[in-house]
Amino acid sequence: xxxxxxxGGRIFDAANYVFLTLIGVITLLPFIYVFAGSxxxxxxxxxxxxxxxxxxxxxxSYEYIFSTPAFIRALVTTVLVTAVGTVVQLILTVTMAYPLxxxxxxxxxxxLSLVVFAMVFSGGMIPTFLLIKDLGLLNSYWALxxxxxxxxxxxxxxxxxxxxxxxxLEESAKMDGATEVGILWRILLPLSKPVLATFxxxxxxxxxxxxxxxxxxxxxxSKWTLQMYLRQVxxxxxxxxxxxxxxxxIPPEQGIKFAVIVVATLPILIFYPFLQKHFAKGMLIGSVKx
Amino acid sequence: xxxxxxxxxxxxGAGDGARTEPGNAGKRSKKPGKAPxxxxxxxxxxxxxYKWLYLLLLPGVLYFAVFRYAPMYxxxxxxxxxxxxxxxxxxxxxxxxxxxxxxxxxxxGRLLGNTLILAFLNLGVAFPLTIVLALLxxxxxxxxxxxxxxxxxxxxxxxxxxxxxxxxxxxxxxxFGPLFLFINNVLGTDIDFLSDPAWxxxxxxxxxxxxxxxxxxxxxxxxxxxxxxxxxxxxIIDGAGRFRRVWHITLPGIxxxxxxxxxxxxxxxxxxxxxxxxxxxxxxxxxxADVFDTYVYFVGITQGAYSYSTAVGLFKSLVGIVxxxxxxxxxxxxxxxxLF
Numbered sequence: 001x002x003x004x005x006x007x008g009g010r011i012f013d014a015a016n017y018v019f020l021t022l023i024g025v026i027t028l029l030p031f032i033y034v035f036a037g038s039x040x041x042x043x044x045x046x047x048x049x050x051x052x053x054x055x056x057x058x059x060x061s062y063e064y065i066f067s068t069p070a071f072i073r074a075l076v077t078t079v080l081v082t083a084v085g086t087v088v089q090l091i092l093t094v095t096m097a098y099p100l101x102x103x104x105x106x107x108x109x110x111x112l113s114l115v116v117f118a119m120v121f122s123g124g125m126i127p128t129f130l131l132i133k134d135l136g137l138l139n140s141y142w143a144l145x146x147x148x149x150x151x152x153x154x155x156x157x158x159x160x161x162x163x164x165x166x167x168x169l170e171e172s173a174k175m176d177g178a179t180e181v182g183i184l185w186r187i188l189l190p191l192s193k194p195v196l197a198t199f200x201x202x203x204x205x206x207x208x209x210x211x212x213x214x215x216x217x218x219x220x221x222s223k224w225t226l227q228m229y230l231r232q233v234x235x236x237x238x239x240x241x242x243x244x245x246x247x248x249x250i251p252p253e254q255g256i257k258f259a260v261i262v263v264a265t266l267p268i269l270i271f272y273p274f275l276q277k278h279f280a281k282g283m284l285i286g287s288v289k290x
Numbered sequence: 291x292x293x294x295x296x297x298x299x300x301x302x303g304a305g306d307g308a309r310t311e312p313g314n315a316g317k318r319s320k321k322p323g324k325a326p327x328x329x330x331x332x333x334x335x336x337x338x339x340y341k342w343l344y345l346l347l348l349p350g351v352l353y354f355a356v357f358r359y360a361p362m363y364x365x366x367x368x369x370x371x372x373x374x375x376x377x378x379x380x381x382x383x384x385x386x387x388x389x390x391x392x393x394x395x396x397x398x399g400r401l402l403g404n405t406l407i408l409a410f411l412n413l414g415v416a417f418p419l420t421i422v423l424a425l426l427x428x429x430x431x432x433x434x435x436x437x438x439x440x441x442x443x444x445x446x447x448x449x450x451x452x453x454x455x456x457x458x459x460x461x462x463x464x465x466f467g468p469l470f471l472f473i474n475n476v477l478g479t480d481i482d483f484l485s486d487p488a489w490x491x492x493x494x495x496x497x498x499x500x501x502x503x504x505x506x507x508x509x510x511x512x513x514x515x516x517x518x519x520x521x522x523x524x525x526i527i528d529g530a531g532r533f534r535r536v537w538h539i540t541l542p543g544i545x546x547x548x549x550x551x552x553x554x555x556x557x558x559x560x561x562x563x564x565x566x567x568x569x570x571x572x573x574x575x576x577x578x579a580d581v582f583d584t585y586v587y588f589v590g591i592t593q594g595a596y597s598y599s600t601a602v603g604l605f606k607s608l609v610g611i612v613x614x615x616x617x618x619x620x621x622x623x624x625x626x627x628x629l630f
């Protein structure tokens with residue numbers, strides 16, 4: 001379709017383009033500032049109010065944090081918990097989605113209804129906390145992985161995906177003597193690699209970013225994750241009075257805060273292009289069905 | 291907004307889950323081609339035939355039983371006097387005592403006020419901005435610009451609230467942060483944005499806008515793509531300008547999406563994000579910062595009043611459910627398509 005451009009229309013277009021470009025730049029500016037600041041000297045950070053390029057390039061902040069045991073521990077912990085957690089969550093979701101994709105499995109409807117109800121209503125913070133405590137999972141990394149192990153929304157999307165795969169695939173495999181587990185492992189999983197990769201990324205981002213679970217379940221600060229460490233470093237002093245910042249803690253220099261933020265953000269930014277490729281599609285899977 | 295889109299997505303998924311039923315073995319399919327190949331008859335036969343499938347189902351079912359349904363049962367402590375060594379079952383019942391305590395507590399009014407003010411600010415500022423941004427993006431015909439801007443504005447959605455809070459702490463840092471210096475220079479003031487209670491709410495809404503406005507446009511952009519293009523041509527022939535086309539065609543075209551998102555937003559109203567508020571709370575702004583979610587944490591986890599804080603949490607979720615059904619009924623009364 002061709003829209004005839006009036007003068008007013010052209011002015012609007014130009015203004016709109018400039019405005020949207022500005023929005024994009026403003027979204028990015030905090031990152032650029034923090035990234036530049038993490039490579040600047042402490043003197044420059046205090047002297048210059050805002051900059052996107054350091055005058056004097058310095059790796060001091062990174063040298064400092066990478067020689068701080070607490071930081072290394074938090075980083076390694078978070079990487080491991082994220083890796084293990086993503087695998088566990090994905091396995092649990094897929095093994096549950098596959099039987100639920102079988103339309104003739106008895107009890108399927110009941111289980112699906114219970115899954116949907118769990119999306120609408122949850123026990124809430126305190127009953128979940130008491131459960132974790134009763135299970136003996138306080139100060140265990142499993143408390144960061146298990147409570148959110150299956151996202152009901154992801155479960156239903158993956159179930160729908162399995163359901164839409166041509167039934168002939170399974171039938172011919174069955175004639176060749178494949179078992180149900182064999183069909184899942186050898187036929188369905190290879191076909192759903194892109195879908196599973198997407199949900200794996202979402203699970204990984206969820207665990208990496210999680211602040212509430214470590215806050216609730218890890219009181220031992222030698223077990224803190226990167227988000228907890230970040231919070232301790234950047235909350236300038238315990239003017240917070242919320243009790244979760246170590247009182248003996250001396251706030252670090254500004255440059256160190258910049259560097260820790262960069263380390264916590266970087267993995268997300270690296271994986272973002274892969275995420276972006278899929279999330280719009282993922283949301284559309286949902287809306288087309290609605 | 292993220293909660294909204296996620297919630298919408300969940301609801302769509304939910305609807306689908308419920309609707310894919312006709313193929314079920316329980317009610318035999320009406321379509322002749324889809325007759326189930328299962329051995330009919332006793333469940334034990336069915337079960338034996340599908341034992342591997344049931345085995346695969348087991349871990350997931352256990353997960354839901356333990357981590358989703360056991361806490362729901364645990365909600366019963368809202369009506370009990372929970373004693374840790376007695377456990378949920380054996381603790382004595384106290385009826386509505388905790389609810390009465392909460393409603394007569396001066397904290398109640400303050401929490402309700404704080405929660406509602408934040409909710410209405412988000413609803414009144416962040417929600418319309420999402421629609422405006424989607425409309426502006428929709429008007430862009432230069433696809434490289436559109437894609438670039440979309441790519442950029444979606445990024446903050448994937449960052450943790452810890453990072454958003456940390457960035458805020460740096461940008462608004464006293465005597466040092468770029469935005470602290472800039473705004474105070476322009477206004478000729480000396481405001482400490484991070485501790486001044488008056489600036490708590492603007493800061494929260496600002497964070498919400500930065501983090502989730504871009505992400506929220508996805509659902510509206512999808513709706514905008516479905517608006518009938520012929521109507522625009524007809525409108526152009528009738529001499530309608532850019533803004534009149536938006537007003538008379540585009541907006542009515544995405545009205546049902548806007549209503550659905552609004553219903554979901556109102557249903558989520560009391561769910562002010564725990565992490566965000568918790569991270570921005572400090573001793574100086576507690577009076578305006580405390581909302582239901584953070585109150586449950588402070589009273590329940592740090593002070594150990596488990597039963598009382600569970601009652602507060604339960605009250606909050608019940609109000610949320612009433613709100614979502616209420617708005618849905620209202621939307622239907624005004625002859626709009628509701629959500630369900």
